Amino acid sequence: ASAHHLWPEIDRVTMEQMHYARMSVEDSGGVWQLFAEEGEMKMYRREEEVGGMVIDPLRACHVVKGVTGHEVCEYFFNPQYRLEWEATVETTTVLEKIADDILLFLQVHKRIWPASQRDAVFWSHMRHVPDDKDQDGPPIWVVVNNSVDIPDLPANTGKCVRLLLTVCLMCQTFIDPPKDGAKVTRNDLTCKITYCSVVNPGGWAPPAVLRAVYKREYPKFLKRFTNYVIDQCQDKPILF
Numbered sequence: 001a002s003a004h005h006l007w008p009e010i011d012r013v014t015m016e017q018m019h020y021a022r023m024s025v026e027d028s029g030g031v032w033q034l035f036a037e038e039g040e041m042k043m044y045r046r047e048e049e050v051g052g053m054v055i056d057p058l059r060a061c062h063v064v065k066g067v068t069g070h071e072v073c074e075y076f077f078n079p080q081y082r083l084e085w086e087a088t089v090e091t092t093t094v095l096e097k098i099a100d101d102i103l104l105f106l107q108v109h110k111r112i113w114p115a116s117q118r119d120a121v122f123w124s125h126m127r128h129v130p131d132d133k134d135q136d137g138p139p140i141w142v143v144v145n146n147s148v149d150i151p152d153l154p155a156n157t158g159k160c161v162r163l164l165l166t167v168c169l170m171c172q173t174f175i176d177p178p179k180d181g182a183k184v185t186r187n188d189l190t191c192k193i194t195y196c197s198v199v200n201p202g203g204w205a206p207p208a209v210l211r212a213v214y215k216r217e218y219p220k221f222l223k224r225f226t227n228y229v230i231d232q233c234q235d236k237p238i239l240f
């Protein structure tokens with residue numbers, strides 16, 4: 001992958017996003033506005049507009065029992081599962097396999113009335129790094145999705161408006177050591193998920209419509225995804 005012309009950007013953005021996601025876990029105060037809360041899932045946003053367009057940064061924190069961060073990232077990254085949990089995507093295509101853990105996607109999202117349909121072209125990179133708060137514990141797993149311009153697929157030529165996104169799914173895994181050296185089971189696993197996203201919807205969409213879409217869709221999206229992972233993993237061996 002290091003030979004690919006996108007590698008320097010992929011490496012830089014991935015590390016930046018991971019740092020941003022980890023910092024945001026600490027700063028529970030500040031300008032984040034809690035807009036949805038369901039059980040362990042808390043969703044925050046900041047109201048920001050650029051050129052009259054809503055690009056509200058979003059941050060979600062969720063705690064899920066019974067799965068590892070590696071499993072959560074695998075189901076988020078791997079295109080073969082995408083349409084099983086992503087209800088807003090009409091088609092997803094892998095344009096290029098840059099490496100085993102770096103894919104280039106074209107995604108067409110379902111049209112959300114009254115706005116026009118969106119598509120997105122982005123690289124997706126899955127990576128794990130040691131948890132510097134617990135060096136000999138499980139590593140931190142992350143998937144970063146970041147829009148990229150590719151000449152072969154110029155924006156806004158077809159029916160779709162090209163949306164721009166930067167998304168980071170970061171997972172920390174915690175294992176409660178079972179008594180007297182017993183085997184770790186799924187009951188001993190806790191996964192702390194931080195999902196950060198900044199989406200520029202591309203062409204203009206009414207701010208009220210966009211904010212309503214995000215308020216409705218994002219909680220559904222994260223709940224549906226995490227429930228899917230729990231369901232897929234429950235009778236499979238643990239992937240640490």
Ligand SMILES: CCCCCc1ccc(-c2ccc(S(=O)(=O)CCO)cc2)cc1/C=C\c1ccccn1
Pocket residue numbers: 086088089107109112115116118120145163165167199201205210213214217218221
């Ligand atoms: C008027 C509509 C404008 C477009 C709305 C929109 C923007 C962004 C995105 C989106 C959401 C998650 C990702 S991802 O996390 O990278 C996973 C890969 O699919 C990428 C894109 C979708 C949607 C459309 C609906 C919508 C809005 C929230 C949540 C879910 N769907």
